[in-house]
Amino acid sequence: MIQARRIISILWRTLALSTLAVFAYYLAFQLRFAGNIPSTTKDVLRGSILCAALAKAVAIVWFRQHQGWSRYVSFHDVAALAKAVTCASIGLTLCDAFLLGNLNIPRSVLLLDWGITLIALAAVRAVPRILRDRLWNPLAKPVGIRAIIVGATDSGELLLRAIQRNTQLGYQPVGFVDDRQRHHGRRIAGVPVLGRLDDLGLHVNRTGAKEVLITAGELPGTRVRQLVEDADRLGFRVKVLPSYDQLLAEQVSVQPRPVVIADLLGRPFVELDDSDTRGWLTGKTLMVTGSSGSIGSEICRQLLKLNPEKLLVLDRSETGQFFLERELRRLDPNASIEVVMADINDGERLRAVFERYRPEIVFHAAAYKHVPLMESHAGEGVKNITLATRRLADLADEFSAEGFVMISTDKAVNPTSVMGSCKRLAEQYVQAKATASETRFVTVRFGNVLDSAGSVVPIFREQIARGGPVTVTDENMVRYFMMIPEAAQLVIQAGAMGQGGEIFVLDMGEPVHIVDLARDMIRLSGLRVDEDIELQITGLRPGEKLYEELYGEEEQHTATRHPKIMVAESNPRTILELIYDLSRLEEVANGPNEECAAILGEIIPLMQKPAAAKRLAA
Template identity: 45%
Template sequence: AILLAVVFILALRMCIRRKSTSKSKTEKNHPVMIIGAGDAGANLYRNFANHPEYNYQIVCFVDDSCSKIGRQVYGIPVVGNRYAIMKAVEEYEIKTIIFAIPSCPSKDKTEILNICSRTKCELKLLPSIDQMLDGQIRISDVRKVELDDLLGRDPIAIDVDTVAGYVEGKTILVTGAGGSIGSELSRQIASHHPKQLILFDVYENTTYEILQELKRTYPSLDVKAWIGSVRDEVLLDRLFATFQPQIVYHAAAHKHVPLMEDSPNESVKNNVLGTLRIVRMSDHYKVNRFVLISTDKAVNPTNIMGATKRICEMIIQCYNQKSETEFVAVRFGNVLGSNGSVIPLFKRQIEEGGPLTVTHREIIRYFMTIPEAVSLVLQAGATAKGGEIFVLDMGKPVRIIDLAENLIRLSGFEPYKDINIVFTGLRPGEKLYEELL
């Protein structure tokens, strides 16, 4: 009996070891294609080779350079240019594609990533060199491809020194600080060492979140949060008297077109009257500069929200003519991923199995990432003289149907086959295209 037990235990151990070995081999068999056989791609290959714990097996490279096609990088073949991607994915049973050309022009990058998105492989990339801290290639720099990577926009150069000189040492008030734009404004302002940052918003939960984030990230920052509405004139008076802000960024507003069509009174109260009251306070307390966050929907408005924002622009231009405060507005289009925007809606619809809802097949919009838009707002505020309406360069407009299809592919599905897209018709006050001027 003892002998049988020993034999049984030894056999069990052998089975476990064999299963473990088999599992290890399976985990390591994760075929990866690297796009870009230059220095970045080669460095990335070496990093993965030195870190087997990632279980990535680099099996081929793709590069548009004719001089590299047919050659090898550390024994790994360069199988062709971008047009060989689909065939190579099938031949090598690729599971992950890593785009490793940090200096690639945006047009080529977009075209290549769009090809990759049709493969159903996991897509990752190295950010551009200027987005990496010291230009060194690290595995930790590799990230998932996001929708904004497919927009084909060149990075916008920001005059950081001008913005820093404008913000540093100042007391700054941000209204709507808990929202998508307001919270990013707060983050970027905090990075430029203001004397004091005041967060003002009617929503306590989102304001609390950005307050805690700023305290963690910038422990020496003097940051305060007040909860209240821009309609509350008594509270605004106390706020300005307490902190004496030198710069005001006014991001608080109702922005959803369909909702404001059904609630026009609320849109006027919050957007117009709220702006008028905080403008009056800024004038009364001699704020140095007031920056209004406006929208492309204020151009030839066809909806309530756009009309209220146009009135806000007129208010600040009117006050700029008689006030010591410099009043300016910054007008831009849609930002990717903002609260209530189309991207979070599409993501939720994909999670639910579809369909994705698009109002019209030909509807187009201008898009910009939230950090990019906010950095331009800060630069506009830093260079303003008073009375201007700055219009951000939003690049080329994007068809919403293309966004929907790309997002489905990035999620690993095939549009119209795995997840459908349906067209619901334009909503009241909605345009096929937006104007910036």
């Protein structure tokens, strides 16, 4: 029923706009001949009007001018409308030359028709919104919280219109700030552009503004951080509203929210390249290991959008799987989702899964991730990270899977820990496996994802909620961060690009000082560092590094066609070498921690030995 209504609505709008466009064509003749059209020219009008109607209807639909009537009309909308009208005029000219027996439509009529059609269709888009704003909010008295909007752009103007329409938001916009001098002194819908963002404190004092409004993704993270610091110092609040695209499409309600830590990263949203991923994944049986984890679950969500034949979600966490299945079935009730309870250390169980479901693409996200914990459980790290990866890769090869994508970490680069060394061995095995298999084996390496379970952000959040202290291991520690959806999308994109044997490395942006992250989170909670919440430096834990790297000393990095995906190139080890090394580790994985860590350190020479190996050496 809803689909039928939508189709009827599209047909009605297309018909209405096409009728208006045809009337504009008729009016162009009337204007050209001052209301007295010669009889021979009337024949031209009658002979060409059907072709004009068809050309304009096709252009309206092709450029989607039948959509978005209720939204604010931006410059981009007018540009798209101009393209549609121009294409319709070109189509009509071609019809005249090749299909209508050369009726010779006057060129002046075509020019007038172009202008009248553009004005008429633009008016149809703009006038209803203007009337609605005036009728629903006539002469509204400026009341509410005095606010300054950052950015005299299409985004800022759209935000202003949304605020003016939604009086229940309780805002009174008093000005814009924008660093582009040419905009200073202008007015947008009656609201002045006050000056530069760097002079925000001055403008806040002059206008009495209590809040500063930004749209999500509009400013780089460094500018958002500066805004938050200014707000803390000068006593105003910073609020974030939906992004330009969301406001334009009216996808979300216009509700302000406080700045969150993700805003300070300022990483632009990344869209999947459907031409690669859909051709690779749509209609196939896909399997995700570690499906209940932060990255694994997001990969599942993204894969669901690509319409797989079947999605296998494999994890050993009963609770995690329960909630993941509920979410995925809510997202797509018609999808074929198979929850697989399995431990990646259980070879017989994994073989049964491959025999039953025959997954065509495997995304391997399951792994331990806590560095200090693995230092005292080296054998478990070896089994869960390295040997389980070998087991899954061998099964993917044996059962002729098309692709195998392993999730790796920057801790595998020049590793100083058990966990990093295990990951590096897993990378090497997957890379070597690609040299003698029809399966496309690739690895995707990246740094930390923001707000994943057990990571620094939720730990800081819990410490702040407790009243402190917030603990940081070292003032100089830096880490790379990206958003979970971005990481998952780029993993899928890289997997689709891979030919086999690549170690893809994601662009992580600029590294973040962990102590700055802690200060930001305290500040965003409305508290002051060392006054309300103590910040403690506790010292490095076993296996931790001050900074992470994305490329090893022996690796060269080259670009791909995707700006955020690189390839780390190095000479792969042979599969026979790795089989021997992994067999050595397998023999000691259930033995003393020190012995396993020491052998691991021999296989992957560590820049500084993990604590367990140090104790053995002593």
